[in-house]
Amino acid sequence: MTYQIQTYNQIAEAGLSLLQGPFALNTAEQPDAILLRSHSLHGQQLPQSVQAIARAGAGTNNIPLETCSQNGVVVFNAPGANANAVKELVLSCLIASARNLFQAIHWTNSLAGTKDVAGQVEANKKAFIGHEISGKKLGVIGLGNIGSVVANDALALDMDVIAYDPFVSVDVAWTISRNVQRVHHLDELLSSCDYITIHVPLSEKTTGIIDAKAFCAMKKGIQFINFARGELVDEQALAEALADGTVGKYITDFPNNHVFGLKNVVAIPHLGASTSESEENCAVMAARQLKIFLETGNIRNSVNLPNVSLPLTSPGRLTIMHQNVPNMVGQFSGLLADRKFNIADMLNRSRSDWAYTLIDIDNKLSSEQKDDILARLHSIQGVVRARHLTNA
Numbered sequence: 001m002t003y004q005i006q007t008y009n010q011i012a013e014a015g016l017s018l019l020q021g022p023f024a025l026n027t028a029e030q031p032d033a034i035l036l037r038s039h040s041l042h043g044q045q046l047p048q049s050v051q052a053i054a055r056a057g058a059g060t061n062n063i064p065l066e067t068c069s070q071n072g073v074v075v076f077n078a079p080g081a082n083a084n085a086v087k088e089l090v091l092s093c094l095i096a097s098a099r100n101l102f103q104a105i106h107w108t109n110s111l112a113g114t115k116d117v118a119g120q121v122e123a124n125k126k127a128f129i130g131h132e133i134s135g136k137k138l139g140v141i142g143l144g145n146i147g148s149v150v151a152n153d154a155l156a157l158d159m160d161v162i163a164y165d166p167f168v169s170v171d172v173a174w175t176i177s178r179n180v181q182r183v184h185h186l187d188e189l190l191s192s193c194d195y196i197t198i199h200v201p202l203s204e205k206t207t208g209i210i211d212a213k214a215f216c217a218m219k220k221g222i223q224f225i226n227f228a229r230g231e232l233v234d235e236q237a238l239a240e241a242l243a244d245g246t247v248g249k250y251i252t253d254f255p256n257n258h259v260f261g262l263k264n265v266v267a268i269p270h271l272g273a274s275t276s277e278s279e280e281n282c283a284v285m286a287a288r289q290l291k292i293f294l295e296t297g298n299i300r301n302s303v304n305l306p307n308v309s310l311p312l313t314s315p316g317r318l319t320i321m322h323q324n325v326p327n328m329v330g331q332f333s334g335l336l337a338d339r340k341f342n343i344a345d346m347l348n349r350s351r352s353d354w355a356y357t358l359i360d361i362d363n364k365l366s367s368e369q370k371d372d373i374l375a376r377l378h379s380i381q382g383v384v385r386a387r388h389l390t391n392a
C-alpha cells in the first residue's frame with residue numbers, strides 16, 4: 001500500500017523526509033492526503049480520494065472546513081509550531097514602530113549619493129524621535145499559542161499588558177503570567193492601550209472584528225499590529241482611522257492594494273512564520289500527524305475532529321467518520337456481529353456535529369469481506385467515510 005500525498009507551497013525537508021516508505025509525494029492525481037501552508041483550497045474541487053489535509057501552520061481559513069467534514073476529510077493544523085517566530089517578529093515590530101525605525105530607514109536610504117550624509121543625519125534625526133515601550137500599555141486580542149507568548153514577553157520588556165480572549169483554553173491559561181490583566185469586554189482593552197496586537201483566527205465570527213466602532217473606542221494615535229489575518233480589520237474603517245489620526249501606525253503582515261494607498265501603513269510580505277526553525281517545526285508536526293492518521297487512523301491536532309488514540313495491535317481496524325447522532329455505534333457493532341466478527345477494542349469520540357469511531361477486530365479480513373463491510377458501513381445514514389487498516 002502506498003499513500004499518495006499532494007503538497008502545496010514550500011514544505012520544509014525535515015517534514016517531507018518523514019514521508020518515506022509507504023508514501024509517495026506529488027505523483028498521483030488522486031491523492032490520499034494534502035500537505036500545505038497558505039495555498040487556498042476554496043473553490044478547488046477536492047478529489048474524493050482525499051482523506052486528510054494537514055496545514056503546516058496555524059490558520060486553517062484557506063481550507064473549506066465544513067465541506068471537508070461533510071466529505072469525510074480530517075483537517076489537521078500545527079498548533080504552536082510557529083508561535084515563537086510570530087512572537088519575535090511582533091515584538092520587533094513593536095519596538096521598530098515605537099522608534100519610528102521604518103520611516104527613519106526609508107529616509108536614510110534616500111540620502112544615498114548626496115553630499116555630507118553625516119551632517120544631514122545629525123541635522124534631521126530629530127524628525128524620528130521615538131518612544132520607549134517600557135511602561136506603555138499593550139493590548140493583546142486573542143490569547144492562544146501566539147498571543148500568550150507575546151503577552152508574557154511584553155511583560156518582560158516592562159510593558160503593562162492587558163488581554164482579551166473569552167475562549168482562552170485551560171492549557172494556555174496555565175502558561176500566562178498573572179501580571180497580564182484580563183478584561184471581559186473588548187472595549188476595555190481598546191480604550192486604554194498605546195499598542196494593540198491581534199492574534200485571533202479568521203472565521204465568519206471574527207471577520208471585520210476591528211470595525212469603525214472598534215477604531216472609535218481606541219486612544220488617538222494607537223499603533224496597531226496585525227499578524228493574524230487582513231480580513232479581521234474592516235478596510236474602509238481602517239482607511240478612515242488612519243486618515244483622521246486615530247491609528248498612528250498600522251503594521252500588517254497581509255499587504256493588498258487597498259493598504260498600499262494608505263498613509264502610516266507598514267506592510268510586510270506575510271513573514272510571521274518565515275524562519276527556518278518555524279517552517280521545520282510546522283512541517284514536522286503536520287507530516288507526523290498525517291502519517292499517523294493514514295497508517296493507524298489515530299487523530300492528533302485536528303480542527304474538525306476530536307483527538308483519538310488507540311494503539312493498533314489487532315490484525316485489522318475500521319475507522320469511521322460520521323455524524324454525531326444517536327445509535328451509530330450500535331449499528332456498527334450490529335453489522336460486525338451479524339458477520340461473526342469479534343470486536344477487540346473500540347473508541348468513539350465526538351466534536352460538535354462530527355464523531356469518529358475506531359473498531360479493532362480480531363479477524364483478518366479477506367478482500368471480499370473488507371469490501372462488503374466498507375460498503376455496508378458507507379450505506380449507514382450519517383457515515384461520511386470508512387476505512388479498513390491492517391496491522392503491518
Ligand SMILES: NC(=O)C1=CN([C@@H]2O[C@H](COP(=O)(O)OP(=O)(O)OC[C@H]3O[C@@H](n4cnc5c(N)ncnc54)[C@H](O)[C@@H]3O)[C@@H](O)[C@H]2O)C=CC1
Pocket residue numbers: 057058059060079080082083086141142143144145146147164165166167168169199200201202206209227228229253270271272273274
Ligand atoms: N502571520 C503569520 O505568518 C501567522 C499568522 N497566524 C495567524 O494567527 C492566528 C492565531 O494563531 P495562534 O495563536 O497559533 O492560534 P490559537 O488557536 O492558538 O489561538 C487563537 C486564540 O484566539 C482566541 N479567539 C478566538 N476568537 C476570539 C475573539 N473573538 N476574541 C478574542 N479571542 C478570540 C481563541 O480563544 C484562541 O485562544 C492564526 O489563526 C493565524 O490566522 C498564525 C501563525 C503565523
Ligand SMILES: O=C(O)CCC(=O)C(=O)O
Pocket residue numbers: 037038056057058059060082270273274
Ligand atoms: O506558512 C506560512 O508562512 C503562513 C503561516 C500562517 O499564516 C499560519 O500559520 O497561519
